[in-house]
Amino acid sequence: MRTAHSPDAKQALGTDGSVGARGPRYAGVQIALHWLIALGILGLLAVGFYMVGLPKGLPVKATIINLHKSLGLTVFLLVLLRIVALAAYNRPPLPPMRAWQRAAARITQGLLYVAMIVMPLAGYLGSSFNRFGTRFWGIPLPKWGWDDPHLRKLFFGIHEVAAYVLIALIVLHVAGALKHQWIDRDNLLARMWP
Template sequence: MNTAQSPGATREPDERTSADTQRFARPLVVLHWLIALCIIAMLGVGLYMVGLPKGLPFKSTVINFHKSLGMTVFLLVLIRIMVRMAYGRPPLPPMGAWQRAAASTTQALLYVGMVAMPLTGYLGSSFNKYGTKFWGLPLPQWGRDDPQLREAFFTAHGVIAWVLIALILLHFAGAMKHHFIDRDGLLRRMWT
């Protein structure tokens, strides 16, 4: 009996091949967790620094650290977008249409937030006398010292921060649901 398959025949992939095609590419996994850690740190520092009284000697150091971390996240997100375009993403496991829509919408909004948040912070800083230093290197300022524009951008920055926190919590809750309730292996796709 001939067990060889004809060239056009499909065959069942072995478990290793199937698992590999269901995972994100390693560069995307590394970028995901690096960006996640940076965003958590940036949000924590941001929430801490807004409560600091004016005139504290180290407040400007904390603010500059926050700005540098935010611009780093912005660059990492741009790299992640390019890497994702190059590698694509694995298909979602079987789930209801509403879950697919919720996952896609949340992910798209996370990307929008991760781009809009540093941009609004940078633009807000462009309309004050201090500007933005990226790990000590001054970045161009796009305007004059304008309290109204600065306040508009910083208000947007603050609103986006809270929306981003809500989206991160939703993203985390969805991952935990898939891991502990659905047990569909979705979380393993983004694990090392």
Template structure:
């Protein structure tokens, strides 16, 4: 009898069964809430960059985008703390390349979820408007500087397109596990 089969094996030593263990409920709730907010945020971001300058409605959309972005940032920080507290269930058996791809994609998604609002906030700190968080003006960390603003907003945009690609990869991987591998992986995070 090996460690994966022994009755005294810890959660990390046991081989996961096809259904696998589930993530903790707070992590499931945060996963889907953040996912929906990010999809909305990316849509709003793509929409607002196409609005003409001087349009009064554009300022409202931009302020909503900033507020939602900072809210997502706070939710991501909470998610990181909850994930540390609860851990995650073990992955089902899969090849080393799949395990590496899943870990890399997930790590990059976390980097993007933290980096995107930070670069947006810093970019807004280098203009005259700053960032309003649901109507409350947040402290500015900079001054009116078009060059620095451009750098931060360029990085913000690159992260946005990278996040879109990572989300597509994440969803494709989940669908592969669900419909090709049929290993029950998606059931770990499904509400």
């Protein structure tokens, strides 16, 4: 197991091997994936809330929905890569904190991953029970269902609930990071800052 003091800590933590003011950091690939996923999710949430308010039959609505589906599946693939990166590289050690704070951080991060997996899968399954299906950047993907309004409503309902849960978890995640940065002043944010 790699640690901050092992010979391969540079690879595991993405640092230059020194222990400077920034301290141990995530690997570069983890940092890049984190911020790409974060930007993608914020964009998807904005597009998602915008498109549901558009009137039916509006010609641009289909284009926006297909863009949302393609971006959503792209972010889903990035999340899967991030999970692989988490398995390949150790996380840098957390600064000293109370046990409940450590547990809250782990639970919030775990639930973020659950939401980032459930939301796109539910959206894809909802689209599979729709006559339009899903196109991934113009390429039709297999439909795993038939045109069924009840199942479509079920999966799109899960997709919507997951979006609200994800928003709440993002708020908790950002609030925790800012608390550590500005109140605790433990430089936790430097572990993931580009």
